Amino acid sequence: xxxxxxxxxxxxxxxxxxxxxxxxxxxxxxxxxxxxxxxxxxxxxxxxxxxxxxxxxxxxxxxxxxxxxxxxxxxxxxxxxxxxxxxxxxxxxxxxxxxxxxxxxxxxxxxxxxxxxxxxxxxxxxxxxxxxxxxxxxxxxxxxxxxxxxxxxxxxxxxxxxxxxxxxxxxxxxxxxxxxxxxxxxxxxxxxxxxxxxxxxxxxxxxxxxxxxxxxxxxxxxxxxxxxxxxxxxxxxxxxxxxxxxxxxxxxxxxxxxxxxxxxxxxxxxxxxxxxxxxxxxxxxxxxxxxxxxxxxxxxxxxxxxxxxxxxxxxxxxxxxxxxxxxxxxxxxxxxxxxxxxxxxxxxxxxxxxxxxxxxxxxxxxxxxxxxxxxxxxxxxxxxxxxxxxxxxxxxxxxxxxxxxxxxxxxxxxxxxxxxxxxxxxxxxx
Amino acid sequence: xxxxxxxxxxxxxxxxxxxxxxxxxxxxxxxxxxxxxxxxxxxxxxxxxxxxxxxxxxxxxxxxxxxxxxxxxxxxxxxxxxxxxxxxxxxxxxxxxxxxxxxxxxxxxxxxxxxxxxxxxxxxxxxxxxxxxxxxxxxxxxxxxxxxxxxxxxxxxxxxxxxxxxxxxxxxxxxxxxxxxxxxxxxxxxxxxxxxxxxxxxxxxxxxxxxxxxxxxxxxxxxxxxxxxxxxxxxxxxxxxxxxxxxxxxxxxxxxxxxxxxxxxxxxxxxxxxxxxxxxxxxxxxxxxxxxxxxxxxxxxxxxxxxxxxxxxxxxxxxxxxxxxxxxxxxxxxxxxxxxxxxxxxxxxxxxxxxxxxxxxxxxxxxxxxxxxxxxxxxxxxxxxxxxxxxxxxxxxxxxxxxxxxxxxxxxxxxxxxxxxxxxxxxxxx
Numbered sequence: 001x002x003x004x005x006x007x008x009x010x011x012x013x014x015x016x017x018x019x020x021x022x023x024x025x026x027x028x029x030x031x032x033x034x035x036x037x038x039x040x041x042x043x044x045x046x047x048x049x050x051x052x053x054x055x056x057x058x059x060x061x062x063x064x065x066x067x068x069x070x071x072x073x074x075x076x077x078x079x080x081x082x083x084x085x086x087x088x089x090x091x092x093x094x095x096x097x098x099x100x101x102x103x104x105x106x107x108x109x110x111x112x113x114x115x116x117x118x119x120x121x122x123x124x125x126x127x128x129x130x131x132x133x134x135x136x137x138x139x140x141x142x143x144x145x146x147x148x149x150x151x152x153x154x155x156x157x158x159x160x161x162x163x164x165x166x167x168x169x170x171x172x173x174x175x176x177x178x179x180x181x182x183x184x185x186x187x188x189x190x191x192x193x194x195x196x197x198x199x200x201x202x203x204x205x206x207x208x209x210x211x212x213x214x215x216x217x218x219x220x221x222x223x224x225x226x227x228x229x230x231x232x233x234x235x236x237x238x239x240x241x242x243x244x245x246x247x248x249x250x251x252x253x254x255x256x257x258x259x260x261x262x263x264x265x266x267x268x269x270x271x272x273x274x275x276x277x278x279x280x281x282x283x284x285x286x287x288x289x290x291x292x293x294x295x296x297x298x299x300x301x302x303x304x305x306x307x308x309x310x311x312x313x314x315x316x317x318x319x320x321x322x323x324x325x326x327x328x329x330x331x332x333x334x335x336x337x338x339x340x341x342x343x344x345x346x347x348x349x350x351x352x353x354x355x356x357x358x359x360x361x362x363x364x365x366x367x368x369x370x371x372x373x374x375x376x377x378x379x380x381x382x383x384x385x386x387x388x389x390x391x392x393x394x395x396x397x398x399x400x401x402x403x404x405x406x407x408x409x410x411x412x413x414x415x416x417x418x419x420x421x422x423x424x425x426x427x428x429x430x
Numbered sequence: 431x432x433x434x435x436x437x438x439x440x441x442x443x444x445x446x447x448x449x450x451x452x453x454x455x456x457x458x459x460x461x462x463x464x465x466x467x468x469x470x471x472x473x474x475x476x477x478x479x480x481x482x483x484x485x486x487x488x489x490x491x492x493x494x495x496x497x498x499x500x501x502x503x504x505x506x507x508x509x510x511x512x513x514x515x516x517x518x519x520x521x522x523x524x525x526x527x528x529x530x531x532x533x534x535x536x537x538x539x540x541x542x543x544x545x546x547x548x549x550x551x552x553x554x555x556x557x558x559x560x561x562x563x564x565x566x567x568x569x570x571x572x573x574x575x576x577x578x579x580x581x582x583x584x585x586x587x588x589x590x591x592x593x594x595x596x597x598x599x600x601x602x603x604x605x606x607x608x609x610x611x612x613x614x615x616x617x618x619x620x621x622x623x624x625x626x627x628x629x630x631x632x633x634x635x636x637x638x639x640x641x642x643x644x645x646x647x648x649x650x651x652x653x654x655x656x657x658x659x660x661x662x663x664x665x666x667x668x669x670x671x672x673x674x675x676x677x678x679x680x681x682x683x684x685x686x687x688x689x690x691x692x693x694x695x696x697x698x699x700x701x702x703x704x705x706x707x708x709x710x711x712x713x714x715x716x717x718x719x720x721x722x723x724x725x726x727x728x729x730x731x732x733x734x735x736x737x738x739x740x741x742x743x744x745x746x747x748x749x750x751x752x753x754x755x756x757x758x759x760x761x762x763x764x765x766x767x768x769x770x771x772x773x774x775x776x777x778x779x780x781x782x783x784x785x786x787x788x789x790x791x792x793x794x795x796x797x798x799x800x801x802x803x804x805x806x807x808x809x810x811x812x813x814x815x816x817x818x819x820x821x822x823x824x825x826x827x828x829x830x831x832x833x834x835x836x837x838x839x840x841x842x843x844x845x846x847x848x849x850x851x852x853x854x855x856x857x858x859x860x
Binding site: 130 | 442443444445446447448449451452455456459464465466467468469470471472477481484617618619620622623626629654656657658659667669722724727728729730731732733735736737739740741742745746747748749750751752753755756759760789801802803804832833835836837
């Protein structure tokens with residue numbers, strides 16, 4: 001079963017990073033299909049049409065992304081029509097839906113948008129709940145041709161809601177599952193080093209002795225590991241295929257236990273969990289309220305905490321205090337502290353956290369130098385203090401982060417979230 | 431002059447994001463060359479060789495990345511050797527260099543690494559100062575074949591130091607330049623509709639009358655437009671080539687003026703500019719201080735403002751007020767206002783902005799319902815009020831945004847930034 005992806009979009013050949021292949025290949029792998037090739041061409045029909053033709057010759061399924069918009073350079077519909085020899089037909093109901101979307105926003109549909117209602121004869125329309133360009137699926141001579149819009153926000157719901165179920169139905173893949181463990185605060189190479197014994201044991205089943213257990217893979221079974229490194233985060237992903245859902249669950253559960261045995265201390269969450277959702281969940285469970293005081297992160301910590309739906313249950317307030325005056329007025333930091341130790345100091349972080357905690361059960365603060373300027377010999381760019389006050393604890397940590405302004409802010413906010421999570425996971429003092 | 435890129439790497443078809451095309455196409459564009467196609471295939475010779483062959487047939491320059499490592503699945507050298515009919519020869523001096531690299535790190539070279547000294551007969555070797563895999567450049571029948579390693583840290587120095595200079599020498603590119611105009615607040619299709627007359631005029635020079643002006647393109651000149659749509663933003667990019675830098679400047683300046691004539695009201699910035707850098711620049715120039723009060727955006731607006739280095743010159747403070755108590759205590763919103771109109775109302779937005787402005791020249795506020803829950807019939811998810819107080823103005827806007835919690839927060843914060851920019855661009859009242 002051969003699947004290819006053709007990405008249409010001049011911008012993808014002019015400096016825009018294309019993440020469609022990464023996303024689609026991941027989703028295909030999860031149903032046991034492999035993406036054999038990704039081709040990226042511009043919106044030019046002379047480039048697009050030969051690419052469609054060649055992909056169709058080689059493959060059973062051809063997915064295309066992009067070129068379904070209303071503008072002059074959106075020519076994917078026409079390209080497929082020509083390559084397949086299938087005419088385009090304008091769907092009047094689709095045209096009405098598009099016109100209605102504009103009307104709801106108080107706009108009149110520009111005449112160009114009517115082209116988005118052109119559908120390949122015989123194709124199934126995939127509705128677009130986010131934008132105006134519908135997707136299309138056409139079966140022809142045993143092959144499947146899929147037209148998806150370019151923006152990820154429109155493409156992803158179509159892949160999840162229609163394409164993956166369609167492929168699953170059509171090709172009946174071997175049961176597959178995966179999980180990802182998220183770690184924070186340790187370099188990728190250390191995580192790699194720690195999980196290596198588990199990987200070795202699992203990937204070479206034939207080296208194991210004869211006794212049957214979930215620890216051994218059968219002939220039709222398969223397991224794979226990978227580490228995805230981000231700046232201060234490393235994700236460990238394990239994926240497996242097995243003859244039955246029961247075996248699959250048993251294998252992955254065994255692997256998870258073994259991995260947690262070696263890296264459990266660094267794991268903050270699993271799959272869709274984020275540092276902010278885990279910390280938020282702990283606050284909600286313990287019925288504790290949080291308030292924040294930020295300087296160099298400029299609101300990023302509050303923004304991350306409030307990304308989580310329902311965060312109003314535990315998040316009370318955040319103060320972004322860029323000037324010393326505001327630190328004194330809104331957070332009650334003492335002028336003497338600022339004069340003596342400076343705004344970037346453990347003492348200031350401590351008083352900021354205490355000031356924040358006056359409105360909640362826990363106050364967390366961040367103060368530091370995100371750069372690129374503002375550093376000195378004693379307080380270089382990257383120096384950050386994180387304060388914690390509440391639930392019977394009171395301390396400030398000193399940290400140093402490398403990288404750009406953005407890296408330093410990101411790492412400072414994530415370190416504060418990880419600190420909060422660890423404090424909430426340790427038992428409450430009596 | 432046609433250039434193609436073939437990326438080799440099974441991992442690129444298993445979920446890893448491929449950024450090589452974005453980087454290489456940007457660098458090529460800067461010397462006036464266009465990347466015509468990017469193909470990604472696995473390390474399998476059966477996939478790789480047909481991709482090399484087809485790219486070579488279509489193009490003058492074929493760049494390949496990846497598959498130059500020492501392991502069993504690094505087969506790019508062998509693939510090119512077969513497709514070109516050119517034998518591989520082991521360079522003993524190269525082998526020594528690789529062995530030396532290992533020795534310096536206190537390691538012995540594994541025997542597999544000797545394969546990295548295999549070079550296509552007649553190819554020029556590009557030294558690798560970061561890793562062990564050298565690059566190769568081969569000229570054959572007027573075409574250029576380039577083998578680059580997969581890791582960006584090894585590939586980029588070779589592109590910068592050898593490939594770009596080689597291409598520049600060989601193809602003496604026509605001067606090239608581009609600019610991008612960023613618009614906010616109008617749908618892509620409307621921007622497209624507005625710029626269409628400019629595009630039509632520019633793209634069909636032969637339809638123009640005979641008088642020579644910058645408005646007409648000569649035979650060796652070329653111009654291209656594209657629209658890049660984001661959720662509430664649309665970018666218009668224009669790129670051109672011309673016989674001389676002077677002509678190039680004249681053409682692009684003319685195009686920019688024409689585009690600004692039709693979409694100028696919606697353009698907030700150009701090239702590297704962002705809404706936050708433009709608004710920040712205006713605050714700095716006018717020596718005005720800004721303070722923020724946020725509810726549903728949870729600190730996102732403050733985070734965006736403080737992304738800009740040097741924002742401490744104009745940004746004073748931000749308050750994230752999730753509870754009514756905090757809105758009253760830190761921002762001075764009246765209890766009566768909250769009781770009568772609710773926290774999500776024009777009145778509350780106004781008082782929040784005024785409360786913020788007490789610490790600065792301008793106060794901007796956002797209050798709304800980001801969802802997914804918390805909406806009602808009269809105040810649905812997506813309803814947002816933005817308040818503005820300062821420089822002699824005082825008002826609140828009502829807006830409605832579609833999409834996810836993240837979309838609503840993003841659009842609310844960007845709308846507030848755009849509002850701030852517009853207010854700062856209009857003349858100050860006397």
